[in-house]
Amino acid sequence: MCLAIPARVISLESGDMAIVALEGIKKPVSTALLEEVTVGDYVLVHVGYALHKLSEEEAERTLQLMAEAGVLAEELEEMAGTSLEGAER
Amino acid sequence: MKYITEFRDGKLARKLARAIEREADPGRRYHLMEFCGGHTHAIFRYGVQDLVPENVQFVHGPGCPVCVLPVRRLDDAVELALGHDVILTTYGDMMRVPGTKQKSLIRAKAEGADIRMVYSTQDALKIARDNPDRQVVFFAIGFETTTPPTAVAILQARHEGLTNFSVFCNHVLTPPAIAHIVNAPAEPGETPVRIDGFLGPSHVSSVIGWAPYEPAARDFQKPVVIAGFEPLDVMQSALMLIRQINEGRHEVENQYTRVVTRDGNRKAQTLVAEVMEVRDAFEWRGLGTVPESALKIRAAYETFDAESRFALTPKQSREVKSCECPAILRGVKKPTECRLFGTVCTPENPMGACMVSSEGACAAYWTYGRKRGEAVRETAA
Amino acid sequence: MSGKPGAPEARAGAVDMTHGGGGRAMAELIRDLFQRHLKNPALDQGHDAAVLDVPPGRLVLTTDAHVISPLFFPGGDIGSLSVHGTLNDVAMAGARPVSLTASFILEEGFPLGDLERIAMSMARAAEEAGVPVVAGDTKVVERGKGDGVFISTAGLGVLPEGVAISPASARPGQAVLLSGPIGDHGVAILSKRENLEFETEIRSDSAALHGLVANMTDAVPGIAVLRDPTRGGLATALNEIAQVSGVGVVLEEDAIPLRPGVAAACELLGLDPLYAANEGKLICICEASDADTLLAVMRAHPLGSESARIGFVVEDAGHLVVMRTGFGGERVVDWLSGEQLPRIC
Numbered sequence: 001m002c003l004a005i006p007a008r009v010i011s012l013e014s015g016d017m018a019i020v021a022l023e024g025i026k027k028p029v030s031t032a033l034l035e036e037v038t039v040g041d042y043v044l045v046h047v048g049y050a051l052h053k054l055s056e057e058e059a060e061r062t063l064q065l066m067a068e069a070g071v072l073a074e075e076l077e078e079m080a081g082t083s084l085e086g087a088e089r
Numbered sequence: 090m091k092y093i094t095e096f097r098d099g100k101l102a103r104k105l106a107r108a109i110e111r112e113a114d115p116g117r118r119y120h121l122m123e124f125c126g127g128h129t130h131a132i133f134r135y136g137v138q139d140l141v142p143e144n145v146q147f148v149h150g151p152g153c154p155v156c157v158l159p160v161r162r163l164d165d166a167v168e169l170a171l172g173h174d175v176i177l178t179t180y181g182d183m184m185r186v187p188g189t190k191q192k193s194l195i196r197a198k199a200e201g202a203d204i205r206m207v208y209s210t211q212d213a214l215k216i217a218r219d220n221p222d223r224q225v226v227f228f229a230i231g232f233e234t235t236t237p238p239t240a241v242a243i244l245q246a247r248h249e250g251l252t253n254f255s256v257f258c259n260h261v262l263t264p265p266a267i268a269h270i271v272n273a274p275a276e277p278g279e280t281p282v283r284i285d286g287f288l289g290p291s292h293v294s295s296v297i298g299w300a301p302y303e304p305a306a307r308d309f310q311k312p313v314v315i316a317g318f319e320p321l322d323v324m325q326s327a328l329m330l331i332r333q334i335n336e337g338r339h340e341v342e343n344q345y346t347r348v349v350t351r352d353g354n355r356k357a358q359t360l361v362a363e364v365m366e367v368r369d370a371f372e373w374r375g376l377g378t379v380p381e382s383a384l385k386i387r388a389a390y391e392t393f394d395a396e397s398r399f400a401l402t403p404k405q406s407r408e409v410k411s412c413e414c415p416a417i418l419r420g421v422k423k424p425t426e427c428r429l430f431g432t433v434c435t436p437e438n439p440m441g442a443c444m445v446s447s448e449g450a451c452a453a454y455w456t457y458g459r460k461r462g463e464a465v466r467e468t469a470a
Numbered sequence: 471m472s473g474k475p476g477a478p479e480a481r482a483g484a485v486d487m488t489h490g491g492g493g494r495a496m497a498e499l500i501r502d503l504f505q506r507h508l509k510n511p512a513l514d515q516g517h518d519a520a521v522l523d524v525p526p527g528r529l530v531l532t533t534d535a536h537v538i539s540p541l542f543f544p545g546g547d548i549g550s551l552s553v554h555g556t557l558n559d560v561a562m563a564g565a566r567p568v569s570l571t572a573s574f575i576l577e578e579g580f581p582l583g584d585l586e587r588i589a590m591s592m593a594r595a596a597e598e599a600g601v602p603v604v605a606g607d608t609k610v611v612e613r614g615k616g617d618g619v620f621i622s623t624a625g626l627g628v629l630p631e632g633v634a635i636s637p638a639s640a641r642p643g644q645a646v647l648l649s650g651p652i653g654d655h656g657v658a659i660l661s662k663r664e665n666l667e668f669e670t671e672i673r674s675d676s677a678a679l680h681g682l683v684a685n686m687t688d689a690v691p692g693i694a695v696l697r698d699p700t701r702g703g704l705a706t707a708l709n710e711i712a713q714v715s716g717v718g719v720v721l722e723e724d725a726i727p728l729r730p731g732v733a734a735a736c737e738l739l740g741l742d743p744l745y746a747a748n749e750g751k752l753i754c755i756c757e758a759s760d761a762d763t764l765l766a767v768m769r770a771h772p773l774g775s776e777s778a779r780i781g782f783v784v785e786d787a788g789h790l791v792v793m794r795t796g797f798g799g800e801r802v803v804d805w806l807s808g809e810q811l812p813r814i815c
Contacts, residue, residue: 047209058346062325069325
């Protein structure tokens with residue numbers, strides 16, 4: 001439900017509009033739902049509206065957590081002497 | 090694609106898969122309901138179920154706005170388009186959903202109705218501006234994510250003095266539906282669906298925040314993890330749920346921190362509250378009548394409410410007999426347990442909404458799930 | 471749809487009913503607009519039917535109807551598309567195209583300037599392809615009974631000795647090759663659709679593929695299947711082949727060439743690039759031992775420089791097309807049901 005895609009704001013236009021870009025695709029979106037927005041922000045685009053800003057720090061942190069989840073499991077496995085790492089390759 | 094591709098990385102997926110395998114207790118089963126069709130779509134599209142142990146099962150929930158819209162409301166939209174000479178605008182998702190006697194908007198269009206697909210409410214407003222001598226109705230569907238754009242359109246129409254624009258409002262609310270699923274007694278002859286935890290809505294929560302799920306988590310003692318829609322988000326959220334279940338916790342946790350906060354988007358909430366109010370009750374396909382589960386347009390904005398502008402005739406709307414959409418939406422049955430699935434009902438000739446929407450469980454099973462067909466068919470037989 | 475402002479030789483006026491009436495107005499339209507641009511000896515004979523000298527070999531004949539909105543799009547228009555599409559239908563049989571015909575159904579009120587642009591674009595495409603339009607016809611329908619212009623074409627070709635390409639010839643173990651990135655045409659068209667407008671550098675890949683095919687069949691006459699994945703995209707074309715040949719196909723998602731801009735447009739609109747249309751790409755199914763030879767030939771041709779081996783044919787009673795996702799799972803790639811509509815959920 002609710003297809004929404006992060007895209008970068010590249011310019012602010014009149015009438016609560018902005019242009020967002022994603023890999024060379026440029027699309028006008030409404031910013032009427034945002035308190036404030038600046039060029040360079042990543043926003044979540046849904047049905048032609050910027051719904052929410054995306055926190056770049058949180059995105060990095062989530063990716064970090066994902067990477068660590070695996071590492072932790074591998075370490076535990078190694079401690080138990082049943083590493084799957086070798087089997088996978 | 091920044092902030093998209095990273096969350097579809099196969100290497101990280103294998104790491105998370107190992108973590109899940111490590112932490113999931115082989116002695117118990119984990120029934121995780123993904124409320125949203127977006128999660129269902131990701132699970133099938135990327136083959137997430139292939140990557141998690143067999144005892145971690147995803148139960149597909151009713152979070153597909155196209156699927157939960159009762160046939161009567163769709164029949165009303167068809168009536169608006171065919172019987173009231175309006176330009177009916179709507180999102181592409183609704184075009185092929187069958188109403189009573191399989192009549193969809195696409196068929197109504199073939200019969201001469203002026204139905205136009207839009208990508209945004211801004212497009213619907215533009216059509217109204219360009220056709221001042223025609224009534225333009227926006228057939229609004231969707232959860233809390235899709236509601237604010239409708240509210241903005243109504244406010245904008247009023248600001249511009251557009252007198253030929255109105256909204257047929259079918260916006261529904263997520264938390265009451267979740268509470269209803271946990272609370273509802275099974276229908277006679279049905280085994281109640283077992284849910285150990287919820288993958289909570291991602292984009293809905295970007296608007297309403299994660300606080301509204303706290304009562305459900307507390308009262309029903311079910312953990313909720315607000316989960317992003319990319320496949321790695323789904324896997325990490327499953328891991329977080331497994332941890333909560335193992336530890337006997339039932340909290341609302343937020344995996345989708347890059348977008349969702351506790352309070353959500355206050356400005357969007359304020360705009361919606363200005364234009365709309367909660368209905369006493371609303372019918373959901375599959376869930377029946379759920380109290381305080383939908384929005385209607387406030388009396389102050391009555392002129393923009395298609396339901397007060399046009400006199401809709403009461404109708405005897407009927408779903409296809411033996412279509413199991415309702416039970417599938419409750420998570421009680423799998424699509425393959427429906428007699429119509431894959432025989433009478435296919436994406437080319439859908440009998441129910443779950444086969445139309447690309448997030449509907451039936452369409453997802455049909456499109457992506459047949460690889461595991463043998464096992465699935467055994468269950469059905 | 472109006473012509474580009476300031477286009478050279480912008481002809482004034484619009485199509486009216488007399489242009490289809492069989493009288494002088496029609497004769498002038500045909501002479502000044504079609505014959506002038508599409509000039510070639512066969513057409514210049516002025517017969518209702520062209521008399522052709524055809525090289526020896528079995529004949530291949532195809533017919534194609536072209537309706538498209540918008541008529542003009544980044545990378546082409548209905549004129550060039552009608553030429554390329556027809557030539558590709560001939561080429562996918564492994565044949566060398568010899569000549570084309572074209573009929574125009576014009577809607578009353580259609581700007582003559584736009585019609586001339588289309589005729590010129592058609593002439594250019596035919597000339598580049600080295601295949602003349604040898605016969606034509608024009609009819610006019612009343613305003614509201616057409617969508618500007620419809621073009622119906624026929625293509626004639628000759629099959630070289632030893633080539634037996636058929637959608638029914640795919641066999642387990644064979645390789646699946648693709649001549650370049652998918653979805654360019656579909657996205658270019660969508661970018662100009664009313665209400666969806668977005669800006670993109672992506673242009674339609676519309677192109678005539680018979681030159682590429684000739685190089686391929688010269689190198690490997692025993693190619694099993696050739697198919698241009700037009701409407702319905704790669705997914706639908708492969709499903710058709712799997713069905714007709716009675717086999718399954720396994721695809722490697724990461725091997726399928728896809729431009730980032732096409733991927734992004736599809737994300738934004740909720741579409742799947744596997745179902746997006748192509749007008750200048752081909753799928754080739756061949757013996758695995760011929761795959762490297764063919765890939766080298768394809769990559770040496772300007773229209774195949776991004777060719778890739780994307781999968782293989784397997785035995786499968788269900789005739790499924792299955793894709794191994796970059797994420798590590800598997801999924802069925804089904805037929806397209808109905809038109810792919812932009813979605814919000």
